[in-house]
Amino acid sequence: MYPAPFDYHRANSVDEAIGMLSDIGEGARVMAGGQSLLPVLKMRFDELTDIVDIGRIPDLNQIEENGNGVSIGALTTHSCIAASALAGSVPILLDCASGIADVQVRSRGTIGGSVASGDPSCDWPALLHTLDAEIQCQGPNGTRTLDINGFVEDLYQTALQPSEIITGIRFKRPGAGSGGAYCAFKRCAPAYPTTSVGVQLTITDGQVESARVALGSSGLTPIRAQQAEAELEGQSLGAGQIGRAADAAVAASDPVDDQRGSADFKRQLIAHLTKRAIGIAERRASGEQVVNSHEYY
Amino acid sequence: MSWVGKSLRRKEDDRLVRGNGLFADDEQIEGMLHLYILRSPYAHARIRGIDTAAAESLAGVACVLTGADIKEQCDPYMQLGPEPCDKIIDLPLATDKVVFQGEPVAAVAAETAALAMDAGQLIEVDYEMLDAVVDPEQALEDKIVLHEAAGTNRVWHSVFEYGDVDKAFEDAAHVVKIERMHFHRFASTPVENNACVAEWTRQGDVDFLCNNSFIGFAVQLLAPGLRLPMEKIRARTYDIGGSFGVKIWNYVYMALAALASRKCDGRKVKWSETRTEHLLASGHGNERTFLDTEVALDKDGVITGIRSRHIDDCGAYTRYEPLGCVIWAQVLPATYGVRNFRIDFTQTVTNKCPVVPNRGYSRMQHLWFMERVVDICAHELGIPADEMRLKNYVREFPYETPNGCVYDSGDYPMMLEKAKELIGWDEWKKKQAEARKEGRWLGIGIGTTLDSGTNNFGQAQIMNPYLPFSGNSEVCVIRLDFDGSVIVTLGTGPSGQGHETATSQVVADELNIDPAMVTVRTGFDSAWNTFSGHSGTYASQFAVTGLSAVHGACQKLKVEMRQLASFMLEADEDDLEFGVGDEGPQLAVKGTDKAINYWFMSNVVNNNNALLGGNLADVTLNVRHVYRPPFEAPDTEKKFGNLTLTYAAQLHIAVIEIDKNTCRPNILAYAAVDDCGSVINPQIAAGQVHGATAHGIGAALLETFNYDETGNLLTATFSDYCPITSMNIPDIQYGHIESPSPFSYNGAKGMGEGGGAPLHTISAAIQDALHSEGIIVNESHHSAPKVFERVNAPNREKVVSVESR
């Protein structure tokens, strides 16, 4: 498998990358870890003329914490995130980062690339909805910060402007009483999830103060299930609330029939994964250690 | 000291683990060209024209091949089948029409692989789309015919009838009818794809470094296809990264690399398949549908007769087919004593990838059918699964099956006992009862299977009486080298089975030397290895066919060594004994210190032969032995005869809980007991069992080739096809028993294929879990989405009926 010919440019800074992208125009594509881009090129599904490799731009692969603010550089790999102290204390990040594909993909693929690819099967865009994350971007017209909500506009379509690059992801570290879980149903390591659900709950005195429910691989974009959140917020968790939230998550989803299963099957999975994620999130919110959130065949 | 029976470390592993293996794609030669094969995106289309001008004018392109070159230079590959198969035109490139997605339509040789692919994209093929037929039953209606010259898609049909079937049904206490069962399409996905480097020299010889696993056969078909005498073709292998039968048929495409080399004045051309090409177009396993099955049973649940209609879907071409229409009959009654059968067997072509002899070839499909029959009858008649097996197992050996096959030895009840012990049967039965009370879907399934080895090629004549094939053979050449070490060449061309190791063990025992002193030449070379038309690694051949050749060669060598020693030591041959002396292995005169060691013997023959004074002219210490199993040609009219020499058996038990939320069949415990007769190398045998188990679990739970109705393959990448990974393999409780074969010199039985035991076992466990839900497991694939479909549409009413008198 060989991609069609292209020109290769390595950018040493964000400014340089943006300059290259603007100069080349439409046929140029950013490459970070290449784990989504290269397979597409090898299958010759994308016809580009130039690759601007941002993979070695310094300082974009740092995880920083400032007070309760967290920022993750766009080039941080899934493996680095999985091994970070941050993921050690925010388990939903570990669920996501360590569950993506296999070690080769995790060692190269980046969080920025995952968000920028606009692929509904990618885990990070769904997950980041549960943390109300912001996407930091820089383009020819300077920097801007976008909400993860609505960032992925359609299948493989994001809010990024031409020549604009994601530089980092920002969110607030979940506080005390908050717990989250990201649960995917997968066939095997190198396969994308059949569906996935992320849940972050903040629970005070047995009552859900705030809830986030987001679905991956469940439609053309990652989906935030706001009605499901509403079913949980202000409630103490019981089978009734959890069941209603699961139903609402299913209602918010829009899965299709494909080789991973029928839409009906995926709806059943979404209901199940929502309940499972709420259960794990609740336990984690109370300080319990829970490992292994994903389910494999 | 005996080396046979010990887990000698694999000799091959040192080079393989260190990355010092030589696989076809490793070959790097200055000036070598790379081949890209342009493949049809359509499953069925007429080729109206091909424009290669743009591709040919791209810098770095050496040549382009199209159907026009092929028509000029090739003859269609020989067909094994009779009418109408003999009308099927199978060529390395499609000429007028494509009949499956991925069929080659053009090929480009260029300076780099990337360039070749770029050029391939510039070729314009004008296709006229035709309707495709992917469903075997529809294909048999012949509304869409793939091969117009053949005039029909029905490539083979016959009835296999034994005993008195109608009487069995008249006398039956119960008749169980199963409307339909289906064995799905998958393949074994070797880690190394197909590859070769070809050179068509100016002298008109063709040289291949390739990874074909049955070269003895391949060159016989390749040569006439390329219009060459056989000896003009030299095919070599070194290391092969798995074959599982899939690589038997890669010579169809190897021809393209040779033809490209010819067109480029003899420059070497490498062809290396990508994974998607492999999944799309290298070769799939046979897909089979079982219709209108009726089972006669006596009042105790003993099966007395079976009648059924089987439709095998062999994809777009009859490559190796229609052999599969007969091969299954090696295991006609499976492990059961059923005497009366009527199997109406039809094979059809469809617009899908051609099938090839994939691990467990054709028997696995039939064994699955028999296992489903036994298991469904047990559930329908309320007989516990283990009792049902015990009522029906063959118990006396050797056992002649209704169609004349002879099961050499075995003890299926003991295997069942052992597997139950390994898994903790009674404990699980209790747990199952509790689980059921809680409404959980927990099932325990048994799968018993056979791995028939060393087949009688005479069965091909049941398929086509005019075929000049019968019997079986393998060849070994053994030489006592100047330094007293032993050099062995084989016709086998292994693909990971450890032939170098097992052969060394046998030779070490026979010649009383350390296995380290035995060099088994790696790979195969049709120019330098001696071989027969059966030579290769396929169909559980080696332990018996291969090692019997090695053993026979050792005996011949020992005869020569005795003659030589007798002359040199001036002693009677009867007074000589093999042993180890101060200077290593030797032949000595009993009771004396007169001896001659191995290196001295070899030296006398090869360097110092004046000592022989012109005597012993026939002694060369370089001997060849061909092993031929004692087969007779079967009765082709009655379809009766012994089709295989040995019958290894496997018995697996699985405990599976189906997660009600995800419909995921979760394997809670798994036991695999195998009986391959006397074991040559326990570690290698265990490795084969684990590998076959993984393949079977993968096929049952993950892997399937799904086509849409236009013949578009929907699972053409590993992400979609999802081959099994270590994550999906449960801990396997492994055990074995040994029922030595009376028919092999060493008591061993061929065992590499494994008979698809997990497919039978997992189907049975899921049946056990879901029978109470009104579900009959009549398909072999059990991915979570499949199980979801099944539990949402109970099929028992529709699929099964029981008449009891």
Ligand SMILES: Cc1cc2nc3c(=O)[nH]c(=O)nc-3n(C[C@H](O)[C@H](O)[C@H](O)COP(=O)(O)OP(=O)(O)OC[C@H]3O[C@@H](n4cnc5c(N)ncnc54)[C@H](O)[C@@H]3O)c2cc1C
């Ligand atoms: C076999 C396999 C299995 C996989 N399984 C999973 C899985 O289970 N879950 C999952 O989430 N992912 C999976 N992935 C995808 C993987 O996570 C990718 O790493 C990730 O989606 C993309 O990151 P990347 O850095 O490799 O991006 P690239 O491949 O380099 O880029 C992807 C796209 O984003 C653009 N891009 C990249 N970085 C930026 C940036 N900073 N700013 C703007 N645009 C940018 C590129 O132009 C391109 O269009 C899998 C990949 C493979 C090959």
